[in-house]
Amino acid sequence: xxxxxxxxxxxxxEHLGPWETFLVQVDRVEPHLNPELRAxxxxxxxxxxxxxxxxxxxxxNGEMGHFExxxxxxxLARGPGKGGIRFHPxxxxxxxxxxxxxMTVKNAVVNVPFGGAKGGxxxxxxxxxxxxxxxxxxxxxxxxxxxxxxxxxxPAPDINTNEQTMAWIMDTYSMNEGxxxxxxxxxxxxxxxxxxxxxDATGRGVFVATVEAARHIGLELSGARVAVQGFGxxxxxxxxxxxxxxxxxxxxxxxxxxxxxxxxxxxxxVKAWRHEHGTLQGTPGAEAVSADDFWQMETDVxxxxxxxxxxTAANAGHxxxxxxxxxxxxxxxxxxxxxxxxxxxxxxxxxxxxxxGVTVSYFEWVQDIxxxxxxxxxxxxxxxxxxxxxxxxxxxxxxxxxxxxxxxAFVLGCERVLLAHKVRxxxx
Numbered sequence: 001x002x003x004x005x006x007x008x009x010x011x012x013x014e015h016l017g018p019w020e021t022f023l024v025q026v027d028r029v030e031p032h033l034n035p036e037l038r039a040x041x042x043x044x045x046x047x048x049x050x051x052x053x054x055x056x057x058x059x060x061n062g063e064m065g066h067f068e069x070x071x072x073x074x075x076l077a078r079g080p081g082k083g084g085i086r087f088h089p090x091x092x093x094x095x096x097x098x099x100x101x102x103m104t105v106k107n108a109v110v111n112v113p114f115g116g117a118k119g120g121x122x123x124x125x126x127x128x129x130x131x132x133x134x135x136x137x138x139x140x141x142x143x144x145x146x147x148x149x150x151x152x153x154x155p156a157p158d159i160n161t162n163e164q165t166m167a168w169i170m171d172t173y174s175m176n177e178g179x180x181x182x183x184x185x186x187x188x189x190x191x192x193x194x195x196x197x198x199x200d201a202t203g204r205g206v207f208v209a210t211v212e213a214a215r216h217i218g219l220e221l222s223g224a225r226v227a228v229q230g231f232g233x234x235x236x237x238x239x240x241x242x243x244x245x246x247x248x249x250x251x252x253x254x255x256x257x258x259x260x261x262x263x264x265x266x267x268x269x270v271k272a273w274r275h276e277h278g279t280l281q282g283t284p285g286a287e288a289v290s291a292d293d294f295w296q297m298e299t300d301v302x303x304x305x306x307x308x309x310x311x312t313a314a315n316a317g318h319x320x321x322x323x324x325x326x327x328x329x330x331x332x333x334x335x336x337x338x339x340x341x342x343x344x345x346x347x348x349x350x351x352x353x354x355x356x357g358v359t360v361s362y363f364e365w366v367q368d369i370x371x372x373x374x375x376x377x378x379x380x381x382x383x384x385x386x387x388x389x390x391x392x393x394x395x396x397x398x399x400x401x402x403x404x405x406x407x408x409a410f411v412l413g414c415e416r417v418l419l420a421h422k423v424r425x426x427x428x
Contacts, residue, residue, distance in 0.1 A: 017095055018309070019101075022330075028334075034415055037415055040422060048076060050093065051072070052069070052093065053071075057136050067121050070118075071117065071118075074116040077417055078107065078108060080114060081100075082112075083100055085120060085155045087125045098330060099329055102116070102329050104417060105414060105417070106350070106351040106354075109355060109394065110387070112359060114362065118158075137169060138169075141172040141173060145172075155184075156186045163199075166194075186361035187364070193364070193367070196373075196379055199233060201357045202234045202356045203236065203239075204383060206237075206238040206303060208387040212388060212391040213323050213348055216395060221301075222245065223246060223247070223248065225299040225301070226301045226303065227250060227294065227302045229294070229303065230254060230328060231280070231305075232305070239267045252265060252280060254306070256274070258280070258289050258293070259280050259281075259283050259287065260293075265285070298320040301323045301325065302319065308330035316339040321345060324346070325353045326347070326354060327350075327353060330350060337404070351406075355387070363383075
């Protein structure tokens with residue numbers, strides 16, 4: 001496949017960012033697809049629908065602020081769009097396109113009945129008051145309202161958004177519809193139809209996938225050294241679960257810096273310190289290190305749970321670990337992937353590793369539609385089963401075909417999406 005021919009006119013070939021990563025991934029998986037489905041592959045290289053909106057709001061000082069927003073639906077062949085909304089100053093259309101595409105594959109890998117979507121607003125939420133954030137969220141929701149609905153597109157939280165953001169979205173959509181529409185978003189507060197277990201779901205999925213990988217390569221997790229890059233909901237939950245399982249969290253990095261302790265960090269104490277001080281720096285019982293030193297630490301498991309393009313050709317050759325689990329979306333560049341593969345490091349890809357969040361979002365969506373809610377134990381048991389089954393399918397395919405886990409996951413996900421297109425046919 002020639003990537004250039006698949007670049008839409010509204011993107012610059014010189015600034016494709018994560019979208020280029022996705023295109024390379026599709027290139028690498030195409031030769032391994034069922035020959036009967038291979039001709040449909042170009043469907044994956046073009047988003048179905050992309051909406052760009054202006055989001056004007058009244059600022060607290062009386063002036064009007066303008067922010068650029070996006071909602072991309074990559075593919076809806078297997079069900080309504082599903083994907084988070086992020087508030088970040090560096091959000092771009094190309095990034096949201098890639099994130100929506102990864103959601104398409106991810107939903108298919110764990111076999112939940114969703115397509116891929118994603119949204120974002122170019123804003124630094126730290127520069128806005130709570131009242132301004134609420135106005136921003138509500139106006140953005142109104143602008144993308146035409147795409148939303150429980151059977152059309154169901155957003156969820158992502159970077160710099162949370163259950164309060166989802167509550168504002170749900171309320172705004174409901175007001176515009178003239179009815180209470182709980183199932184239009186997931187990741188909501190429990191009081192508004194949110195699901196038990198949703199907050200830790202992505203981190204729990206990361207943990208379960210890593211447990212399965214460790215079992216296959218003969219790594220004992222009790223006493224294993226784990227480094228965590230990114231200490232938001234995903235990284236913190238994963239770190240806590242690994243610690244509870246007897247592993248040692250020897251290093252943690254976030255946007256404020258990196259800390260290490262070869263004897264193991266107290267995850268709850270680190271969380272409390274950062275919550276109180278807004279930084280990892282100065283955490284008792286920890287030593288501050290540079291980003292380079294963090295990546296070069298000798299560990300057994302490295303959790304990449306921050307943002308995309310963190311593991312690159314520049315640092316992949318220095319990483320000393322046995323398993324890398326991608327808690328974030330797209331943290332490893334295609335060039336780095338090849339380096340890690342050559343060095344024999346097992347990489348559990350994002351479209352499998354961090355699928356716990358969308359799986360429990362699926363549970364929340366089902367519970368809201370049916371108005372019948374499950375216990376947290378039931379939710380965790382269902383999540384664990386789905387993650388284990390998906391991991392087994394990907395691992396077995398990788399072993400049989402002699403391909404990396406990422407390629408195997410993409411084969412599984414892409415074939416499910418393309419088969420849906422083949423069976424549905426082309427309209428008109």
